Amino acid sequence: MRALVLGFLLLLGACATSPATRPDPSGDTLDAVARDYVALILEIGEREPGYVDAYYGPPEWAEAARANPRDVPALIQGAASLTERLNALSVAGAEPAVTQRKAYLLAHVSAAAARLRMVGGERMRFADEAEALFGVRPELRPLSDFDPILAEIDRLVPGEGELSARVAAFRGGFQIPTDRLQAVFDASIAECRARTIRHIDLPANERFTLAFVTDKPWSGYNYYLGGAASRIEINTDQPIFTDRAIDLGCHEAYPGHHVYNALLEQTFVVERGWVEMSVYPLYSPMSFVAEGSANYGIDLAFPGDEAARFERETLLPLAGLTGAPVQQKAELNVLVRRLARAEYTIADDYLAGRIDRAEATRLLSRYMLTTPERAAQRVRFIDTYRSYIINYGLGRDVVQAWVERQEPDHWRGMETLLASQMLPVDLL
Structure with a gap:
């Protein structure tokens, strides 16, 4: 192709x-x-x-x-x-x-x-x-717009106490033990790669290394090294769940950042000599396409219930976990995704000084349905990267809409995007 x-x-x-x-x-x-x-x-x-x-x-x-x-x-x-x-x-x-x-x-x-x-x-x-x-202006919606979604999640995860604490406890049943992280991630990235190379031809020498790190504001990072090589780092400061291994395997590697950078290098630097593509400025329209396509790539590689099935049949046994309610978690993830843009409103208020760090942490815990510790890590991310956060949720939605407008073969649309100089404005 x-x-x-x-x-x-x-x-x-x-x-x-x-x-x-x-x-x-x-x-x-x-x-x-x-x-x-x-x-x-x-x-x-x-x-x-x-x-x-x-x-x-x-x-x-x-x-x-x-x-x-x-x-x-x-x-x-x-x-x-x-x-x-x-x-x-x-x-x-x-x-x-x-x-x-x-x-x-x-x-x-x-x-x-x-x-x-x-x-x-x-x-x-x-x-x-x-x-x-x-290159994209995000809509900042009032947080009250997201409260009906919280109500749906409240019905899905019943119990006593704060909803964020209940959801965190529920997710805890999918936590990968530290000594099993390597096996779970190796299997996850291998599956992401196998699903990607069925549809996208990659440079013959493409490769990556994987490392687990701590004390970072992000959960995963791809350092593209050139020559079709990447160094992927996974932050273990917070617990990592089995479905997150799929997300990070696709997002950081296949068909996400590793594939995007490898195709840009091959298409433009190697084959055309367009030197502008040999450098990637983080704060640029390039990141909207990069993060959006990396997040959409998760759904592209694992459509429908395929991620839940792979998690249940392969990753949970590798993690030594049994009986975890995968289907309920899949339903939860669909609802949580709809909360993503609440973060923009919280970040806007925090960066403008209308709320302090403690309130930003509390609101992120409430609307991202996570522990205070993980919410605090996200505030640290916002401190560092500020409006970069729009590239994940909004970027995914824009990329998905563009790819799926092109033709029935969504993989072909994805490859066309990844090997192009298209801008966010071209996707809207």
Whole structure:
């Protein structure tokens, strides 16, 4: 299938050798702008640790950025200059892929400029920040909108005490013992991979390593290393449940972040020489597609009740658990997913200072139906990543809607998206 997708994309325009149909009188090109864009992103990464999520271009470019990074005002001016150059470049008569390349670069330079303003001290309202960085404006709904969902969950998980405590106790029956984490995750990721490679052709040398870590604000992370390789880390600060092993196996690996980065590298960097795709700025429209597709990939790989069946037949025995009510938990998960956007409203209030950390923790525990400890970890995530949280729930919903509008073969739509420079605005 990948050959068909690549054939289509190459037909749209293989512009490593033919940027735009009309050369700019100044001699500027998309390739030249792309090179300077990579330098900009790498230098921002020197001013904000963690901003560059992945880089697998020429090592000397990273060394140059480390040796002599511009200060923040100069970088803001550099972003403005790149925008001017891009706007001056004509793509009239160019192949659609070239037009898309220009749009992609414009959107990512705009996000970089917004992030630089934040590094310089500017603070935006939650929705404004999300739109500036990720290209999508989230709706902030009152928390009362989510109370009917809590009522449904209350009926599903009856008992005494706070609903969040009851749900946490119920989930505790699926907790993976520490000494069985490796076996459960190995089996889960292997199954995620087997289901993915039936539909998507991956580079022959694709591979990953898996490590368990602590003291992180996130539950899992994929560090893409280039050369079709990833390092996947799973945080064990909080209990991990058997269904979460499926989620993380798909999200971080197959068909999630590992596949996304491997296809981008193969399609653009290796086959076309489009250097802008050798760097991944975390706070950019790229993350909306990355996180949204990684979350949608869970449902794509395990449609219907297949995740529950795999969990019951394979993961629970590996975890040494028996008799856990998998079907009831699957019903619970469907309802909990509908609560996801409550987090945006809580984060908006917390980051704006309308509620303090204790209240944010309490509300997250209530509306995410989790323990105070896990809610506190989520507040730590919001402290670090702020409006990035929209990329998970809203991103999944937007990606799912786009993929399932394309054609009956949802895997083919997914592969087309993962091997493209499509922006969030293209998916809406």
